[in-house]
Amino acid sequence: MDNNFSSADLEFQQEVRAFFKSAYTPELQAKVESGEDHKGVAIEWQNKLNDQGWFAVDWPVEVGGTGWTPVQKFIFETERCDAGAPDVVPFGVKMVAPVIYTFGNDEQKKRFLPRILTSEDWWCQGYSEPGAGSDLAALQTKAIKDGDDYLVTGAKIWTTYAQSADWIFCLVRTGTFEKRQQGISFLLIDMKSEGIQVNPIHSIDNHHSLNEVVFDNVRVPQENLIGVENQGWTYAKALLAHERTSIAGVADSRRWLREITELAKEQTNYRGKLIDDPLFQTRLSDIEIELMALEYMELRVLAKLSSGDTPGAESSLLKIKGTEIQQSLQELRMQAIGAYSGSLHLNDFESDLHRRGSNSRRAYMYGRAATIYGGSNEVQRNVIAKAVLGL
Amino acid sequence: MNFEYSEEQNALKESIVRWAQDNYSFEQRRVGADSDNGFSQDHYNTFAELGWLSVPFSEEYGGYGGSVVDIAAVMEEFGKALVVEPVFPNLILFGGLLERSTNETIKADLIPQIIDGSLMGAVAMYEPQARFDVSNIATTANEAGDAYVISGHKSVVLGGAHAKKLIVVARTSGAQTDEDGLSLFLVDADASGVEVNAYPLMDGQRVADIHFNNATGQLISDLGNASLAISQVLEIAHVALAAEAVGLMSVLNQTTVEYTKTRKQFGVTISSFQALQHRMVDTFMSYEQAKSLLVGTLVELTDDRTTPERASKMVNALRTLVAKNGKHIGDEAIQLHGGMGLTDEMNIGHYHKRMMMINLIFGNGDFFQHQFNQVAYAS
Numbered sequence: 001m002d003n004n005f006s007s008a009d010l011e012f013q014q015e016v017r018a019f020f021k022s023a024y025t026p027e028l029q030a031k032v033e034s035g036e037d038h039k040g041v042a043i044e045w046q047n048k049l050n051d052q053g054w055f056a057v058d059w060p061v062e063v064g065g066t067g068w069t070p071v072q073k074f075i076f077e078t079e080r081c082d083a084g085a086p087d088v089v090p091f092g093v094k095m096v097a098p099v100i101y102t103f104g105n106d107e108q109k110k111r112f113l114p115r116i117l118t119s120e121d122w123w124c125q126g127y128s129e130p131g132a133g134s135d136l137a138a139l140q141t142k143a144i145k146d147g148d149d150y151l152v153t154g155a156k157i158w159t160t161y162a163q164s165a166d167w168i169f170c171l172v173r174t175g176t177f178e179k180r181q182q183g184i185s186f187l188l189i190d191m192k193s194e195g196i197q198v199n200p201i202h203s204i205d206n207h208h209s210l211n212e213v214v215f216d217n218v219r220v221p222q223e224n225l226i227g228v229e230n231q232g233w234t235y236a237k238a239l240l241a242h243e244r245t246s247i248a249g250v251a252d253s254r255r256w257l258r259e260i261t262e263l264a265k266e267q268t269n270y271r272g273k274l275i276d277d278p279l280f281q282t283r284l285s286d287i288e289i290e291l292m293a294l295e296y297m298e299l300r301v302l303a304k305l306s307s308g309d310t311p312g313a314e315s316s317l318l319k320i321k322g323t324e325i326q327q328s329l330q331e332l333r334m335q336a337i338g339a340y341s342g343s344l345h346l347n348d349f350e351s352d353l354h355r356r357g358s359n360s361r362r363a364y365m366y367g368r369a370a371t372i373y374g375g376s377n378e379v380q381r382n383v384i385a386k387a388v389l390g391l
Numbered sequence: 392m393n394f395e396y397s398e399e400q401n402a403l404k405e406s407i408v409r410w411a412q413d414n415y416s417f418e419q420r421r422v423g424a425d426s427d428n429g430f431s432q433d434h435y436n437t438f439a440e441l442g443w444l445s446v447p448f449s450e451e452y453g454g455y456g457g458s459v460v461d462i463a464a465v466m467e468e469f470g471k472a473l474v475v476e477p478v479f480p481n482l483i484l485f486g487g488l489l490e491r492s493t494n495e496t497i498k499a500d501l502i503p504q505i506i507d508g509s510l511m512g513a514v515a516m517y518e519p520q521a522r523f524d525v526s527n528i529a530t531t532a533n534e535a536g537d538a539y540v541i542s543g544h545k546s547v548v549l550g551g552a553h554a555k556k557l558i559v560v561a562r563t564s565g566a567q568t569d570e571d572g573l574s575l576f577l578v579d580a581d582a583s584g585v586e587v588n589a590y591p592l593m594d595g596q597r598v599a600d601i602h603f604n605n606a607t608g609q610l611i612s613d614l615g616n617a618s619l620a621i622s623q624v625l626e627i628a629h630v631a632l633a634a635e636a637v638g639l640m641s642v643l644n645q646t647t648v649e650y651t652k653t654r655k656q657f658g659v660t661i662s663s664f665q666a667l668q669h670r671m672v673d674t675f676m677s678y679e680q681a682k683s684l685l686v687g688t689l690v691e692l693t694d695d696r697t698t699p700e701r702a703s704k705m706v707n708a709l710r711t712l713v714a715k716n717g718k719h720i721g722d723e724a725i726q727l728h729g730g731m732g733l734t735d736e737m738n739i740g741h742y743h744k745r746m747m748m749i750n751l752i753f754g755n756g757d758f759f760q761h762q763f764n765q766v767a768y769a770s
Contacts, residue, residue, distance in 0.1 A: 296687035
């Protein structure tokens with residue numbers, strides 16, 4: 001037993017660390033923290049990563065990716081979090097691109113992948129529907145063949161950043177079979193198409209990132225179909241496994257934990273310094289100890305991946321524990337900041353603590369989504385019950 | 392990066408699994424557990440023959456020269472088999488302190504006797520007023536000629552009921568709670584001035600409260616300077632108990648899942664109820680957490696770069712988590728077995744009692760979390 005990286009991996013770690021130090025400049029950090037012009041700032045950062053060749057972390061080399069090993073990806077993610085740099089917006093590079101390069105044809109790869117790499121195309125995800133949440137296979141949005149096109153009618157919901165997206169990748173129903181999963185296809189739709197309406201959903205974090213996207217006889221060329229008609233469910237499932245491997249968020253949580261610990265050294269309460277309060281210490285260590293366990297859970301999965309195993313139900317376990325810890329940290333951060341955590345201010349803060357208070361409120365409120373999206377934690381429990389416990 | 396036991400360690404584990412399958416069914420185990428001694432000397436002799444008792448000792452004394460990882464590998468399997476024979480008090484505690492003794496003659500004499508199974512020893516350390524504080528020692532030792540005379544009261548001495556030799560932690564200088572001023576003494580359990588009041592614990596082991604009244608002992612450490620040896624032995628002891636607990640957890644979970652697949656109510660197996668499935672997923676996650684943190688602790692304790700603070704953080708985190716998750720898993724195992732979970736004939740109650748005992752020995756969850764807080768957040 002050992003948790004040593006190889007010397008090549010250690011060199012890589014130094015290289016990545018140096019990159020983040022020089023690329024994630026204080027100016028860029030200030031822009032990110034201001035929360036303004038989210039899309040513009042994200043594109044600026046993603047282009048910096050792409051110039052370095054490190055934007056498409058998961059992609060194979062032949063389509064413009066890094067071709068990194070699981071350990072290299074882990075190191076990159078850890079260093080990114082330690083540097084405090086933001087994650088990329090996943091919908092293009094991490095979610096639709098793997099489906100395109102795995103199941104799409106050459107024409108589609110040439111057309112879409114380069115524009116994802118340069119962040120010229122902004123993507124959103126059309127999976128959930130008003131009547132199909134955790135039970136995704138219940139989706140009803142229909143695509144009916146009409147000449148060389150499909151006519152798409154229906155509604156998608158919880159569509160993050162649909163308001164600023166150029167494209168949406170959708171699961172649509174193209175056939176009726178006994179098994180509901182069989183009649184589903186994977187379709188790419190231009191958001192400028194006639195008949196698409198984006199309705200904003202204002203969320204409890206007093207922010208607008210979620211939307212409902214309504215399709216009314218939207219004409220979509222059949223060349224935008226990925227792979228084979230009625231096989232879309234298989235493609236989406238392959239993608240979901242992809243999505244969950246890095247979902248534990250250990251490095252991010254560790255950064256939050258450090259921030260809370262530092263904050264507690266500065267703040268005082270009715271007993272003195274917050275960090276000296278045994279009740280606060282215990283709330284902090286409740287989380288820190290779970291995080292230490294999660295860290296080694298993730299490393300054990302990583303070691304298995306490195307020796308060629310494919311991730312199975314472990315990713316469900318990492319998702320459940322990872323998101324529970326994130327939510328506990330979000331709550332404790334509000335507690336550590338105090339009543340400023342109720343602030344709705346978004347700018348012109350009187351002090352840094354006001355800014356952090358408002359941020360912590362938003363993080364907590366939007367953070368409730370983590371145990372719901374990507375397969376709710378209850379659905380993940382069903383997965384483990386079936387796949388691991390054989391229940 | 393590698394978080395699996397080595398081939399050699401797996402072979403060691405495998406030999407315990409095979410032995411337990413052939414010789415240590417729940418009924419066979421009970422024969423020893425229900426005897427006067429509380430364990431089977433025959434089984435214990437087999438452990439010696441198979442070389443398991445040599446694992447923690449250095450090769451110089453005929454040992455296997457095992458690391459804390461080897462010890463954990465053995466203890467995890469002993470946990471799964473619910474071994475009641477006093478390996479922990481004899482090897483990890485008594486043997487551990489003995490190996491750190493400064494008296495070479497005594498080491499060369501006694502360690503081989505532990506390895507061949509002929510010597511039972513115990514460590515008389517904790518006192519009633521000290522709870523989990525190993526520095527809180529009121530027992531005194533005073534020089535008398537070329538020996539020392541020891542007086543004091545030691546509580547819940549593991550292995551104390553059948554030990555022939557005792558290592559006593561006594562104060563030779565300083566105030567009652569000073570870390571310095573502690574020394575180790577070797578005392579014959581049948582010496583005059585030694586009163587052994589034995590009793591069984593709920594996990595079947597036979598322990599004792601031991602009263603020393605001017606008992607004669609031989610100094611086996613540097614005078615007043617035993618706390619480093621004690622903390623080293625305790626670090627390994629905590630990991631060994633955690634590894635045993637992880638073994639217990641895996642059996643509790645497995646047994647419970649299997650039981651719900653056979654037990655029928657409302658015309659179906661109760662494993663088909665989502666309310667129960669999710670509870671079993673939660674206990675599975677509790678196990679995975681504990682196993683992962685155990686592995687992490689083993690990896691860091693055997694890494695030269697690990698600072699003493701980090702090691703302390705890992706060990707205290709591990710024991711905190713084992714206390715919480717062990718109770719979670721044990722309680723759920725009983726609840727999901729329903730009325731059967733309360734019966735003495737089912738093994739899960741016995742596994743749970745051992746788990747509870749582990750979480751009362753040398754500290755409980757609150758204590759370890761307090762220790763963790765001290766290391767992690769002291770300003």
